[in-house]
Amino acid sequence: MAGNSKLSLFGSEWFTITLGTFAISLAFIHVHSVFQYSELIYAGQAFLYLGVIFFIITLATWILRTFMNPGVVKEDWNSLNRISFTTVIPLSASVMNAAIISYYGYDLSYTQLYVANYFTDFTAILFLSFFLGYKLYTKSPVHTNEISYGLLIPPVALSSNVLLGSMILRTQYFDTVMFLTVMGIGIAFFLFLFIGIMAFASYIRDLKANVPSPMLVLPVGVASIIVINTLVIASTRSVFQIAMPEALVVSFALWAFELWNFVVAMMISLKRVFREPASISIWAYTFPIAIFSVSSFDLRSIMENYGYAAASSIIYYIGTLAWAILIIAWIYAIVSTTVFLSHIGVASHP
Numbered sequence: 001m002a003g004n005s006k007l008s009l010f011g012s013e014w015f016t017i018t019l020g021t022f023a024i025s026l027a028f029i030h031v032h033s034v035f036q037y038s039e040l041i042y043a044g045q046a047f048l049y050l051g052v053i054f055f056i057i058t059l060a061t062w063i064l065r066t067f068m069n070p071g072v073v074k075e076d077w078n079s080l081n082r083i084s085f086t087t088v089i090p091l092s093a094s095v096m097n098a099a100i101i102s103y104y105g106y107d108l109s110y111t112q113l114y115v116a117n118y119f120t121d122f123t124a125i126l127f128l129s130f131f132l133g134y135k136l137y138t139k140s141p142v143h144t145n146e147i148s149y150g151l152l153i154p155p156v157a158l159s160s161n162v163l164l165g166s167m168i169l170r171t172q173y174f175d176t177v178m179f180l181t182v183m184g185i186g187i188a189f190f191l192f193l194f195i196g197i198m199a200f201a202s203y204i205r206d207l208k209a210n211v212p213s214p215m216l217v218l219p220v221g222v223a224s225i226i227v228i229n230t231l232v233i234a235s236t237r238s239v240f241q242i243a244m245p246e247a248l249v250v251s252f253a254l255w256a257f258e259l260w261n262f263v264v265a266m267m268i269s270l271k272r273v274f275r276e277p278a279s280i281s282i283w284a285y286t287f288p289i290a291i292f293s294v295s296s297f298d299l300r301s302i303m304e305n306y307g308y309a310a311a312s313s314i315i316y317y318i319g320t321l322a323w324a325i326l327i328i329a330w331i332y333a334i335v336s337t338t339v340f341l342s343h344i345g346v347a348s349h350p
Contacts, residue, residue, distance in 0.1 A: 020286025021051035159188035221288030
């Protein structure tokens with residue numbers, strides 16, 4: 001029973017480890033496009049392989065947890081945050097596939113596998129997004145600690161499918177992928193407004209002292225992924241075409257808001273994170289910061305092409321700083337997770 005009890009701790013939130021590792025791998029390929037150092041490719045590939053190992057281990061542990069403790073299924077589906085974190089599983093698979101294509105190129109013989117992965121991941125995330133909305137309306141009572149930025153994960157995940165979707169636009173499913181991309185932006189944007197405002201008010205009023213500081217960086221990923229979506233749509237000829245100048249206005253405005261989010265989150269983190277007990281919540285830093293860095297480099301490239309040297313340089317330095325902080329956050333997350341796991345081991349052997 002003790003073993004089963006310990007196993008029950010490994011819920012869907014543990015997949016943030018794999019997502020963070022895949023995200024940092026994807027960030028390396030964008031950094032390489034700027035600095036052109038071959039070592040960055042090798043480092044990014046190492047993170048990709050490490051992410052695959054983490055994904056296999058986490059998935060096996062999560063499945064074993066379900067079989068050994070069937071009762072956790074009902075608990076998970078009644079927890080708003082567990083439902084949110086479950087979307088990290090298909091998102092991890094999608095980001096992994098995007099990273100593989102980025103490093104090894106688009107292999108035509110695997111087209112159907114890429115497409116199947118994209119649609120499966122999108123469908124799973126969309127279903128979880130619907131179910132989360134249903135639970136928000138029908139669960140009673142909804143506890144104060146359940147109203148958190150963790151509820152933003154499904155909309156972030158839904159719009160993050162553009163990372164893989166942009167790579168399969170050359171297929172016969174072009175129109176469908178573009179349709180789902182715009183659909184993902186719409187859901188992400190408005191859920192970000194509704195849930196984000198609700199969570200922000202809850203933090204300020206009720207949870208200021210209790211919320212783990214890494215959770216406060218989650219909003220950084222939302223506007224950044226919308227920036228990436230907007231730039232992809234503007235760069236692709238379709239019925240959803242947006243002129244690049246208009247897309248840049250929207251993208252730069254969203255990026256500026258992300259910069260505010262990023263700076264505020266880092267200020268809070270410097271004050272609090274090193275005083276907090278070891279936990280896996282630290283992984284909440286990795287994906288949002290990675291997406292902020294990626295969106296910065298994407299925006300910087302386009303601004304440079306339009307001749308805005310000063311703006312391009314500012315975005316370049318901020319994107320590079322975000323990438324450096326991402327590396328530090330990943331290392332610290334590994335250390336924190338190791339300490340947390342050691343505490344679990346000690347607790348189970350009095």
